[in-house]
Amino acid sequence: KQEVTQIPAALSVPEGENLVLNCSFTDSAIYNLQWFRQDPGKGLTSLLLIQSSQREQTSGRLNASLDKSSGRSTLYIAASQPGDSATYLCALQGFQKLVFGTGTRLLVSP
């Protein structure tokens, strides 16, 4: 059974800092890995999708990496802004089934 853990559970940083969110998983037989953002009381917004054969994806200030051999993915956020405050979820997709991590609540203060 796939288990997905995110560390840290919560993170508070001042504006401008570069930060790394971690995602660990137990089963490397995945189809892809996806990072999401969720604002309070809202649905999910897809940030980055990394296919199983890829090592990383970049979008603007976001960079996500995938290392299947070690069962880890990281989401790097450069020059953080207050608008980045949200909960970040990683999700591993097996055959049609998506397993979510526990999430990291990020607060970026002005």
Next chain:
Amino acid sequence: GAVVSQHPSWVICKSGTSVKIECRSLDFQATTMFWYRQFPKQSLMLMATSNEGSKATYEQGVEKDKFLINHASLTLSTLTVTSAHPEDSSFYICSASPWTSSTNTGELFFGEGSRLTVL
């Protein structure tokens, strides 16, 4: 990107009544949609996989007679919470993928969620 719409975004109902939540893929066809449930400050838990034209596949521990799922068309799946009770109060989210044999990225797109409060 692909758009998934959920309705209603929030609903309050009395205990014992049934509530229907709709999930629509607006600009693509989805043979498969997924329904998730999220409790406060917790991650999403997959409830069931909705398959167009066939019965839904429920995750272990999810009562299929309690949470009725219908996927009548390639753009619409509905979740009906039957005889709702206060413990059914939660945030329900659906997702879908424009998954075809030629454009299979596996990426999932999510609705905005529906908050159910059962009094």
